[in-house]
Amino acid sequence: VTDPQxxxxxxxxxxxxxxxxxxxxxxxxxxxxxxxxxxxxxPDVLEAALAAGAIDEGTCDLAEGVAGADTVVLATPVxxxxxxxxxxxxxxxxxxxxxxxxSSKSQICAAMAEMPVGLQPVGGHPMCGKEVAGFAAADATLxxxxxxxxxxxxxxxxxxIERAIRLARDTGxxxxxxxxxxxxxxxxxxxxxxxxxxxxxVNCVAAADNPVAQSLASSGFRDxxxxxxxxxxxxxxxxxxxxxxVVDWLERYATQLDHLQSAIxxxxxxxxxQLLAAARYTRSRLTV
Amino acid sequence: VTDPQxxxxxxxxxxxxxxxxxxxxxxxxxxxxxxxxxxxxxPDVLEAALAAGAIDEGTCDLAEGVAGADTVVLATPVxxxxxxxxxxxxxxxxxxxxxxxxSSKSQICAAMAEMPVGLQPVGGHPMCGKEVAGFAAADATLxxxxxxxxxxxxxxxxxxIERAIRLARDTGxxxxxxxxxxxxxxxxxxxxxxxxxxxxxVNCVAAADNPVAQSLASSGFRDxxxxxxxxxxxxxxxxxxxxxxVVDWLERYATQLDHLQSAIxxxxxxxxxQLLAAARYTRSRLTV
Numbered sequence: 203v204t205d206p207q208x209x210x211x212x213x214x215x216x217x218x219x220x221x222x223x224x225x226x227x228x229x230x231x232x233x234x235x236x237x238x239x240x241x242x243x244x245p246d247v248l249e250a251a252l253a254a255g256a257i258d259e260g261t262c263d264l265a266e267g268v269a270g271a272d273t274v275v276l277a278t279p280v281x282x283x284x285x286x287x288x289x290x291x292x293x294x295x296x297x298x299x300x301x302x303x304x305s306s307k308s309q310i311c312a313a314m315a316e317m318p319v320g321l322q323p324v325g326g327h328p329m330c331g332k333e334v335a336g337f338a339a340a341d342a343t344l345x346x347x348x349x350x351x352x353x354x355x356x357x358x359x360x361x362x363i364e365r366a367i368r369l370a371r372d373t374g375x376x377x378x379x380x381x382x383x384x385x386x387x388x389x390x391x392x393x394x395x396x397x398x399x400x401x402x403x404v405n406c407v408a409a410a411d412n413p414v415a416q417s418l419a420s421s422g423f424r425d426x427x428x429x430x431x432x433x434x435x436x437x438x439x440x441x442x443x444x445x446x447x448v449v450d451w452l453e454r455y456a457t458q459l460d461h462l463q464s465a466i467x468x469x470x471x472x473x474x475x476q477l478l479a480a481a482r483y484t485r486s487r488l489t490v
Numbered sequence: 491v492t493d494p495q496x497x498x499x500x501x502x503x504x505x506x507x508x509x510x511x512x513x514x515x516x517x518x519x520x521x522x523x524x525x526x527x528x529x530x531x532x533p534d535v536l537e538a539a540l541a542a543g544a545i546d547e548g549t550c551d552l553a554e555g556v557a558g559a560d561t562v563v564l565a566t567p568v569x570x571x572x573x574x575x576x577x578x579x580x581x582x583x584x585x586x587x588x589x590x591x592x593s594s595k596s597q598i599c600a601a602m603a604e605m606p607v608g609l610q611p612v613g614g615h616p617m618c619g620k621e622v623a624g625f626a627a628a629d630a631t632l633x634x635x636x637x638x639x640x641x642x643x644x645x646x647x648x649x650x651i652e653r654a655i656r657l658a659r660d661t662g663x664x665x666x667x668x669x670x671x672x673x674x675x676x677x678x679x680x681x682x683x684x685x686x687x688x689x690x691x692v693n694c695v696a697a698a699d700n701p702v703a704q705s706l707a708s709s710g711f712r713d714x715x716x717x718x719x720x721x722x723x724x725x726x727x728x729x730x731x732x733x734x735x736v737v738d739w740l741e742r743y744a745t746q747l748d749h750l751q752s753a754i755x756x757x758x759x760x761x762x763x764q765l766l767a768a769a770r771y772t773r774s775r776l777t778v
Binding site: 403418455456486 | 637740
């Protein structure tokens with residue numbers, strides 16, 4: 203449904219935090235000039251999104267939702283995206299941009315390479331999130347000023363890449379073009395490793411079964427462990443589709459923890475001060 | 491300086507985040523009925539505190555500040571507290587309550603046991619903080635609704651313990667009486683370990699020297715690494731005076747990280763889901 207003024211039909215598959223926020227952001231950016239269609243499993247989520255004015259149409263049927271769109275955005279957990287790509291390939295109209303919002307990109311871009319020739323696939327990953335899931339947490343400003351990684355395939359037409367860049371900009375994000383493997387290793391370090399660190403921290407305190415410790419937990423523990431509250435199925439998919447990079451970072455992390463432990467055990471004050479000061483300096487330059 | 495209405499003179503040694511916040515909180519709670527004296531190394535900090543109305547008097551001389559007080563609160567890094575306790579013992583008036591705000595308690599309480607018989611020592615640790623240091627960050631509400639750990643010594647008179655409890659309550663905190671070793675092991679888990687985890691995370695990303703990773707860092711990395719911005723000298727003292735407990739928790743942490751890594755490497759979905767779901771459940775019950 204591309205009208206004479208260039209109005210576009212965007213189909214968002216999945217109306218959780220990311221898909222819901224994308225719908226709200228595109229609605230704000232383009233108003234009625236973009237026809238927004240959503241596909242979700244649960245009719246009540248579609249009704250909530252319709253009531254919020256986030257979408258124009260909703261359906262539980264992937265084929266129906268995808269058929270009329272010139273841009274399809276897959277906003278589900280990574281392994282659901284992998285399962286849906288062949289179906290999207292079957293139902294999407296020729297020339298459609300197929301974008302996703304999954305947090306690991308190598309496996310998704312490999313699956314996108316298998317889609318019918320007429321389609322224009324681009325892997326995507328907006329670098330933002332919350333530890334709360336679902337449409338109720340959706341937020342039109344979620345993408346604002348955040349990097350939005352785009353991984354075009356060798357086959358993707360320049361015009362389709364431009365459309366993906368425009369969509370990312372419409373959300374208020376900064377598009378960043380990256381190779382899928384480069385993306386996956388980078389986000390394993392700054393996103394998947396922090397998640398694993400938070401999970402291990404929480405499980406460590408729980409395993410100690412120390413009610414005193416739990417009763418004394420303060421803002422430091424709260425913030426360091428925040429990511430452990432992330433959606434389990436989403437994170438499971440991310441870790442399992444980005445295994446090599448995550449394991450590489452877990453090994454680097456163990457090395458750094460060993461450095462700290464050695465310095466503390468030995469009472470090596472100079473060495474310990476250096477490790478703490480280096481971290482403080484690096485952290486102070488963080489601009490997020 | 492105890493007046494007929496029971497007005498008390500409190501001397502706070504150290505006007506950083508904790509000492510400064512204590513001054514502001516006691517000022518709010520007791521108004522002019524408490525004479526607040528502060529000891530600080532830097533005259534400009536004393537002037538700032540006087541200008542803010544946080545204290546009545548300031549001095550750079552420990553002996554002078556301590557001499558007139560019936561409560562002395564040491565609010566410096568832990569090893570400075572250890573160095574100052576003998577001097578406080580020399581200068582404090584008989585019967586004075588000597589409290590500290592240090593984050594490890596065993597070594598401090600052992601040093602307090604060596605103080606002159608007439609003094610009333612109580613180890614203290616309010617469970618709150620920020621990753622910013624200094625009087626400029628001081629906040630009268632910092633202690634509000636937070637646990638305030640008190641570690642009386644076997645020799646401490648009940649009346650002095652009551653005074654410490656009252657002081658903790660005056661800050662808006664919830665006093666909690668604990669054995670120093672129990673405290674130290676508990677906070678090593680919920681405070682010192684999270685700090686070490688944050689330091690290792692930041693150093694890990696810095697060591698990888700991956701500009702892409704750093705440019706993609708988002709709120710997840712920011713929050714998980716927040717504690718790495720803590721004051722280095724303060725944390726150095728804490729880690730070095732609580733070595734055994736911190737090392738014990740670092741070993742527990744390494745075990746939990748191993749569990750995660752094994753499940754990810756093996757692609758053991760059921761096991762991995764269990765680890766992530768357990769962490770999410772525990773985290774959801776956190777009340778901080």
